[in-house]
Structures are given as C-alpha cells and as structure tokens.
Amino acid sequence: MPLDIRDLEQVPPLDGELAARLADVDFPTLGHYLEEGFCDPALRRVAGRGRLVGRAVTVRITATDSTLLHHAASLVGPGDVVVVDCGGDRRHAPLGEVVVHALAARGAAGAVVDGVCTDIGALREVGLPVHAYGTSLLTTKLHGIADGSLNAPVSCGGVAVRAGDLVLGDDNGLLVAPAARLAAVLDEALADDAEEPGLIAALHRGDRLGTLTGATRTVENLLRPDPTTA
Structure with a gap:
C-alpha cells in the first residue's frame, strides 16, 4: 500500500476542559456506560504513572520500519498520544529510549504501541506513559519503506482508532473513543x-x-x- 500522510493540522484539537474533567473520573466507571472502545486487556501500561488523557495521533508502520514514527515524533505537541499500529507484529520494537525522549521533549502525553517496546528501564526513568504488549530486544530500523500512514485510521488493541479520538489509560487498561461519546x-x-x-x-x-x-x-x-x- 502507498503512504497515506494526513495533515495533523486537520485533526480536531484537544478540548482542554473536557480533558481536565476526564482526568477526574475513575476510568473503570466509564465501563458502566460504554461497551465499545476498550482495548485488549493484554495491552498494558509498561511505563509512567497516573491517568493518561490525550488526543490520538495515529501512525501505521510495517513490522520492521519505524521511519514514519520518527517523523510523527517531530510533529506532536502537548496533549498528544501517539498510537502505533505495527500491522500485527509483536517482535520488532518501534519505540525505545530515543523516541520516548523525542515525544517527551515535545510535551506529548504518552504513547500506545499495538506491539512491543524496548529500553524499558529508560522508559520508566523518563516517566512518559507508555502502553504496549511487552518488550523486545529486536528493534525496527529506518528502512524508509513506502508503506504506512500518519493520522489515518488504525487498529490498536482490537479497537479502531481515528486521529483526534481521545485516549484514556491507567493501570487498568485503555479506552479510545470520540470526544463526543465520552462527553455524553x-x-x-x-x-x-x-x-x-x-x-x-x-x-x-x-x-x-x-x-x-x-x-x-x-x-x-x-x-x-x-x-x-x-
């Protein structure tokens, strides 16, 4: 498939007031009212503390190539959560110490990898909330393969994620949903x-x-x- 790169400026901005109110709710309470949007429970927090609330910036990469993720890390801003679709691969880690520092330096709220991460000790020292299926020594490379997407719909933890959706996460798991659905x-x-x-x-x-x-x-x-x- 060809690259599908969509302008982050076209993604709905994070509603700061709604985000602040969501940060006050106990996320499992939302499970009393919603059925959709809850990610696979095996997709666990591996670094960071507290409640994660942010706007989804979506990235789809191939199993071995994280070029698009490095590009996305240069574009995110405060309140953004990078959601990485690895195409089902859980052997190659696209996210490690350098990428997490790049996200933290730009004020990102966190990262979610539908796969694995690496440099877990360093990730925990940085403290940026990261959710993943686990860790791996095998990492992605910068091959520059012309396959992937940025800010297009992706799949993460069995949930369809669109750029601009709200990502909520804590030690219990992850919920991704449109802002209007959560506000309701x-x-x-x-x-x-x-x-x-x-x-x-x-x-x-x-x-x-x-x-x-x-x-x-x-x-x-x-x-x-x-x-x-x-």
Whole structure:
C-alpha cells in the first residue's frame, strides 16, 4: 500500500476542559456506560504513572520500519498520544529510549504501541506513559519503506482508532473513543464516583450490596412467577 500522510493540522484539537474533567473520573466507571472502545486487556501500561488523557495521533508502520514514527515524533505537541499500529507484529520494537525522549521533549502525553517496546528501564526513568504488549530486544530500523500512514485510521488493541479520538489509560487498561461519546456519559460517571464513598461506608455499616444497588430486588422479581403464564 502507498503512504497515506494526513495533515495533523486537520485533526480536531484537544478540548482542554473536557480533558481536565476526564482526568477526574475513575476510568473503570466509564465501563458502566460504554461497551465499545476498550482495548485488549493484554495491552498494558509498561511505563509512567497516573491517568493518561490525550488526543490520538495515529501512525501505521510495517513490522520492521519505524521511519514514519520518527517523523510523527517531530510533529506532536502537548496533549498528544501517539498510537502505533505495527500491522500485527509483536517482535520488532518501534519505540525505545530515543523516541520516548523525542515525544517527551515535545510535551506529548504518552504513547500506545499495538506491539512491543524496548529500553524499558529508560522508559520508566523518563516517566512518559507508555502502553504496549511487552518488550523486545529486536528493534525496527529506518528502512524508509513506502508503506504506512500518519493520522489515518488504525487498529490498536482490537479497537479502531481515528486521529483526534481521545485516549484514556491507567493501570487498568485503555479506552479510545470520540470526544463526543465520552462527553455524553461523563456527568453520570462523575456522579457515580461522588456516590461511591457513601456506598462503601454503608457496606461497612452492615448494609448488603444487593440491597443498596437494587440487584437483590431485580433477582426477586425475576424469580417471581409470571401471572400471565400461570
């Protein structure tokens, strides 16, 4: 396939207010309201701490060539998360110490590799959030192969990712979704988080979880005979 290079200036900018509010929510709470956009749980955080919130900058490379990733690292800015589609390869590491320093120097928020990374000790020292399937000694090269894309749709962790999507990550995993989809459930998720301490306190006072959440009543209703079939 030929190179598909799309202008980063055409990608929707990061909504700073929405990003700040998302940073306050417990990401697993969003899992109460959404079903799509959750990456393969095996795609784990290998470096960095805290909650990752940023705008996806998408890169697709071939298994052995990271030329496009080096180019993308020169273009990103504050709040960007580089999402790398390696075409299914999990042997060659396209991201290591130098690339992570390049991203950090430009203020990027993090990186997600649908593959493996290298220089894990250095990555942890830099502290930039990085998610990957693992590590490898075998690295990509700068072959300059005319195959790949920048800011075109990619696949990462089984999820279709478009440039400009929001990337949320922590030690539990990754969620990638359009900003509007996340904004639509954010108020409910934040309200749930605000209620959770009271719920936990009630449990330790002796209340039962099923009673508090209504699950027990639902089960009782399910067990009640249907008068229409009697």
